Amino acid sequence: MAEKQTAGRDHLGDLAPQFAALNDDVLFGEVWAREEQLSARDRSMITIAALFSAGLYPQLRAHLELGKAHGITREEAIEIVTQLAFYCGWPKAWSTFPMVAEIWDDDAEE
CATH class of the missing domain: 1.20.1290.10 (AhpD-like)
Structure with missing residues (x-):
């Protein structure tokens, strides 16, 4: 299992929390996790x-x-x-x- 991405929250969590969550949870958490594809x-x-x-x-x-x-x-x-x-x-x-x-x-x- 890949390490959980936190760069969005680490760098933008205070400024843009929704963007940070999308970065970490959707882009890296879901899209990058599609390793079968x-x-x-x-x-x-x-x-x-x-x-x-x-x-x-x-x-x-x-x-x-x-x-x-x-x-x-x-x-x-x-x-x-x-x-x-x-x-x-x-x-x-x-x-x-x-x-x-x-x-x-x-x-x-x-």
Whole structure:
């Protein structure tokens, strides 16, 4: 069983409690939990692509970290960003690669 998501409540609970509840309970509690239809790893890849294409870097960083937790490897993250660079923008890749390097730093080849 996946860990219960609390980011909505942690970051927006006081300001927007209904939005926070929808984020934690519906988006992550129900949609992300539908692993028979699509694995969490695949959902992470799709979400990374969507956030990358929109240039939403704070959320992208969080979902790169989540993607790593869902089994996306450093090499796969590099391939995802390389692929997306051609469809969504070269500067976005330049902005994303440092995040990949930081998040997968412990996975770097010595």
